[in-house]
Amino acid sequence: MASESESQVKRGDFSVTLDSDPVDSMATELQGLTAEGQPEGLIDTKEQVQIKLADQQADPNSPLYSAKSFENLGLEPELLKGIYDMNFSKPSKIQERALPLLLADPPKNMIGQSQSGTGKTAAFVLTMLSRVDASVEAPQALCIAPSRELVRQILDVMQQMGKYTQIKVSAAIKDEGPPRGQKITSQIVVGTPGTVTELIRRNQLNMRQLKLLVLDEADNMLDQQGLGDQSIRIKNMAPKTCQIVLFSATFAESVRKFAARFAPNANEISLKVSELSVDAIKQVYMDCKDESHKLQVLEELYSVLTVSQSIIFVRKRITADKIAKMMTSSGHKVVALHGQLDPQTRDQVMDGFRNGLIKVLVTTNVLARGIDISQINVVINYDIPVDGNGRPDAETYLHRIGRTGRFGRTGVAINFVHDANSFRELKAIQDYFGREIIKVETSDEEKMEKALKKLLQ
Numbered sequence: 001m002a003s004e005s006e007s008q009v010k011r012g013d014f015s016v017t018l019d020s021d022p023v024d025s026m027a028t029e030l031q032g033l034t035a036e037g038q039p040e041g042l043i044d045t046k047e048q049v050q051i052k053l054a055d056q057q058a059d060p061n062s063p064l065y066s067a068k069s070f071e072n073l074g075l076e077p078e079l080l081k082g083i084y085d086m087n088f089s090k091p092s093k094i095q096e097r098a099l100p101l102l103l104a105d106p107p108k109n110m111i112g113q114s115q116s117g118t119g120k121t122a123a124f125v126l127t128m129l130s131r132v133d134a135s136v137e138a139p140q141a142l143c144i145a146p147s148r149e150l151v152r153q154i155l156d157v158m159q160q161m162g163k164y165t166q167i168k169v170s171a172a173i174k175d176e177g178p179p180r181g182q183k184i185t186s187q188i189v190v191g192t193p194g195t196v197t198e199l200i201r202r203n204q205l206n207m208r209q210l211k212l213l214v215l216d217e218a219d220n221m222l223d224q225q226g227l228g229d230q231s232i233r234i235k236n237m238a239p240k241t242c243q244i245v246l247f248s249a250t251f252a253e254s255v256r257k258f259a260a261r262f263a264p265n266a267n268e269i270s271l272k273v274s275e276l277s278v279d280a281i282k283q284v285y286m287d288c289k290d291e292s293h294k295l296q297v298l299e300e301l302y303s304v305l306t307v308s309q310s311i312i313f314v315r316k317r318i319t320a321d322k323i324a325k326m327m328t329s330s331g332h333k334v335v336a337l338h339g340q341l342d343p344q345t346r347d348q349v350m351d352g353f354r355n356g357l358i359k360v361l362v363t364t365n366v367l368a369r370g371i372d373i374s375q376i377n378v379v380i381n382y383d384i385p386v387d388g389n390g391r392p393d394a395e396t397y398l399h400r401i402g403r404t405g406r407f408g409r410t411g412v413a414i415n416f417v418h419d420a421n422s423f424r425e426l427k428a429i430q431d432y433f434g435r436e437i438i439k440v441e442t443s444d445e446e447k448m449e450k451a452l453k454k455l456l457q
């Protein structure tokens with residue numbers, strides 16, 4: 001991308017001016033403990049993953065700290081059966097590293113980071129299923145996640161993995177919790193923070209026997225402007241001995257500090273900022289003349305591309321509805337999904353997208369995180385993500401594009417820019433991650449078609 005004047009990327013509570021070589025300076029900040037003066041107990045692996053063990057006496061070279069097979073983890077045979085039923089033959093990198101630490105006794109807190117689509121869910125789901133006692137009829141493990149859709153997905157993984165066990169799992173999302181007055185007796189609960197808080201308040205969810213609390217998309221869950229307060233309140237209801245596990249693909253420095261307080265003395269698996277992007281996701285941008293030209297380019301794009309499934313991210317609900325209407329009238333199987341829809345409709349839309357009846361989903365940031373659908377080969381940032389203060393939001397960008405290119409698959413992320421502002425926003429994000437976002441010609445239809453087809457080869 002051509003050089004632009006100053007622009008700022010917001011990272012939690014600090015910002016960086018692009019003129020000061022943001023990639024280098026921010027990488028140094030985010031590396032944190034990996035810079036000079038590396039403390040003991042920190043393993044700097046070849047893949048630039050840093051593992052910081054809470055126990056400084058631990059021998060980092062011990063085979064205990066990586067599991068090359070699921071059998072090595074000492075899991076119950078019923079759980080192994082569930083894993084193999086899902087066709088997981090061996091642990092992914094994050095599972096290999098995190099599971100031995102997560103399952104060790106006495107339990108230790110964990111702050112775990114790995115790129116999108118690398119198998120974090122299975123790591124914490126297996127831990128939850130391993131830690132609870134099926135003969136005790138009370139909640140012992142609780143997972144909270146930021147969206148209804150993500151909670152339902154985690155429940156699905158939980159049910160598949162645990163299908164040969166006697167463990168019961170309950171949902172804590174709007175309209176799907178236990179009926180009023182009825183106490184939860186399931187060993188595991190997965191929910192959104194709002195509904196979980198409500199169930200605790202109504203004495204339906206008793207936290208007394210909780211051994212494990214997991215925050216998926218933890219940086220988002222701890223964000224002070226968002227779900228942070230609720231997450232803190234939930235944690236404060238758990239016993240002091242409860243194991244706290246935080247997972248995400250991103251932890252901005254300010255959140256990381258807070259996370260370290262939320263999950264004290266945790267084992268940490270972290271990535272440098274330069275390692276956050278998934279190589280298999282090709283990132284491009286399309287230069288549109290103005291806001292209305294974006295709609296036209298979108299139409300052209302879908303007329304030339306063979307997309308199996310895709311997500312279009314927009315800033316506002318109204319834009320989502322407008323695009324869905326326009327594309328539907330052009331004959332595409334498109335639906336908009338956002339927070340204004342009622343829970344049942346959201347579930348129906350999501351189920352339709354998962355089983356392939358809906359090919360394109362137009363959505364807001366509500367689906368930016370965690371959603372795992374392997375058929376998605378294109379993600380479009382129709383609007384560049386910005387935070388509440390209107391500054392480019394690098395984390396949300398990474399999560400959004402991470403809906404494609406999952407678990408070794410390839411994918412394409414297409415960004416629309418249409419004025420100096422959107423250009424600056426995208427440039428700031430590009431410079432932050434240090435990965436070039438390549439231009440696709442929009443002025444010449446033939447060239448555009450050729451470039452797009454090549455992208456998806």
Ligand SMILES: Nc1ncnc2c1ncn2[C@@H]1O[C@H](COP(=O)(O)OP(=O)(O)OP(=O)(O)O)[C@@H](O)[C@H]1O
Nearest residue numbers: 088090091092116117118119120121249370372407
């Ligand atoms: N060991 C494994 N073997 C094969 N497939 C796996 C394994 N672990 C996870 N997967 C698959 O990889 C995909 C991505 O996993 P998952 O959704 O857990 O990623 P994630 O790291 O949580 O991503 P995100 O940061 O986007 O939330 C899923 O479809 C999952 O079934």
